Amino acid sequence: MATSGRIFIAELGVGEQGDSIGGQVLIRGWAKFVRKTKSTTFIVLQDASGTVQCVGSAQLPVHVKREDALEIVGKPRKDERAKPLGFEVDIVEIRVIGVASESLPFPSGGNDIAEVGIETVLDYRPLSLRTDRVGTIFRIQAALVEGFREALRKRRFTEIITSKIVGGGTEGGANLFAIQYFDRVAYLAQSPQFYKEHGVLGFERVFETGHVYRAEPHATSRHLTEYYSLDFEMGFIDGPEDIIQVEREALTEIFETIKQRFEKQLAGFESYLPSMMNVPTWTFDAFVERLAKAHGRTDLIDDLNPEAERQLCTMAEQECGVAAVFVIGYPMSARPFYTHPRGDTDRAAGFDLLFRGLEITTGGQRLHTRTDLEAALRAKGVDPTVFEPHLKMFELGMPPHGGLAIGLERLTAQILGLKNIREATMYPRDMNRLSP
């Protein structure tokens, strides 16, 4: 691609460059390690494709240090000891094409990043991305998003892109960020909920991957004001079990791909990528009963707290071999107005997925008639005319439907065993943090 004939490290000694052994190559990358002996300089060079050790004399013509961006003309030489490529590169020419500072808070090579505090990691996000550990987190995150899209496309879902600037909230107006929109006030969307329901009317099955916003006035290890939501919505369902089944299958496929693609890199994490096919679906009422029995808890009325979420995942692991559980049938009062009831009960056909002790998905079947929606709004004390533009869409032949949303950062953190969601967010936003 490059006019200069630069090749990627991973292409050294393979394919068309197979004859590069003995010949001369041009490679570029960052000095991840620099080590000098009396006679020799060793540089581990890293580019987008991998790393290779380059070997030169003790006195290189230029000063080279860790993190410098380098251009090296060299001769690949076979060396059985050199992992993983089986060769090194003897330096013929070397140039520094991007100078790094002498004093940086941590190096991109080595394991020091695990000891560095999250604030420094964020302040130097580009350098942390260059480390093996943090680089792996975000490569896996990219694979999660890609896998989600792929799993849904295979199942006849169409990707949609909907506006994040809206006139009002989907759930009533709390926790909205206000935008000065010319001479009006607009808001950042809390979710694509209404748009994806509308999407069902056009395409039957839709998904969207994008940012959503919650003006949550706290900064815990689990909450962000801006997060990336993996949403889907599907029409013509029989019930919430259809949605749960799609999630089971999709996550299982995604996890399998990640285990294969990142086998080596996962060794550095307390990762958890189980088959989701055996994840049980338990009702909220059964839960509360189980928790009362097992832990003597009687405080749970309409929602679970973090401790209960952890306790339930432990139970699921003991009973079903997987530390995850779909909780269905919360009291209707605890769910948004558009939630469909479960049969004739006052329980919701909505569910959460708890995974390794944390809620990573909220979903459910939605009301699909205008009459039911109007009644539900009135029951919550809301005048239905406020939602008229949305309600109008329910006159276009809306079938029974439902869907879910997975928080990408939470999913990433949970499968990799990260303690703080900020480790799984490239540029986190919370009440206190607005940069970088």
Added chain:
Amino acid sequence: MATSGRIFIAELGVGEQGDSIGGQVLIRGWAKFVRKTKSTTFIVLQDASGTVQCVGSAQLPVHVKREDALEIVGKPRKDERAKPLGFEVDIVEIRVIGVASESLPFPSGGNDIAEVGIETVLDYRPLSLRTDRVGTIFRIQAALVEGFREALRKRRFTEIITSKIVGGGTEGGANLFAIQYFDRVAYLAQSPQFYKEHGVLGFERVFETGHVYRAEPHATSRHLTEYYSLDFEMGFIDGPEDIIQVEREALTEIFETIKQRFEKQLAGFESYLPSMMNVPTWTFDAFVERLAKAHGRTDLIDDLNPEAERQLCTMAEQECGVAAVFVIGYPMSARPFYTHPRGDTDRAAGFDLLFRGLEITTGGQRLHTRTDLEAALRAKGVDPTVFEPHLKMFELGMPPHGGLAIGLERLTAQILGLKNIREATMYPRDMNRLSP
């Protein structure tokens, strides 16, 4: 998937359901056409997978009209005349599971949508998505995004997700939407420019697909306040030609896929999906000269206007066989501060891609030393300390780099020959429009 055994129309008579001919099936979808004769009712049913004609008696047990969501138990019967499946479905049972209004502004079947004004199309977006024409526009848009991501992943780019809530603008502060962010003011990101440059430091090659925001106080057929940007950035380049080459190849691959996947549907559009490999790269100065010669124009000093963009694409078509051209070498004064100069000139190593008369890409090589960036800021009258958090990243070994951004809605409109960008935006936002 469905517990009821519902199958997709496209699966009728194939695969495991091959024996459905003669047997009984459960299908669901929307009534796209309903036609009655004295003895018979014909219903064209559409689901996520396709359409099939269902045939019942003149007196169905339920009232069925266009756009109703239906559930039909029926018997597939071979009929050579039935396109494209080669069979129809005899109705055994039929239920309306989502009632449509009696009065809708247009039907989803037929070609009426081409005659419907854009305002009505937007107000009834879900119904317009159900039409063949509009459905195709957004299925193709989804394929464009998918193709962009795929083409870049193949070339070792990593997908990144960066914040859309920022402390300030990348280009100085004009046209920013302000957000009330707790007790502070924040802004909606105009582009992921700085973040993707930072991403180069970690991964060498990065891409992002996401919304960007411009508070442009007008509402032309070409401008939106929120649009979807296909961004990439790559390190270790020799010059802007490397970036142009990636775009040539990526667009060519994407267009080829779309031509194959949507062959039939494209017939309804004045589509244009050429190979981009022969698109010429012309300098701005050569352009101005050509335009002066061909059209006697002497008014172009530092930028092109819409008429000039159209004239140049026509010239490119005549000379190179493709109605597109990369314009490189604009005067530096017309480009953002981070633009790299072209050699030792006062011309920029930045470029635009004009396609079928409209700019659909802006890109270029960026400055990569802190010293050059500081000088460039001062030359624009900006105090470099304002950009300190950004400039600090240029001490992490920043190599020569560059990238580009493609406006997805413009790309969609241009390849399909749509006159108004709103036709290619599911939920457009402009100075006047904030809903649906």
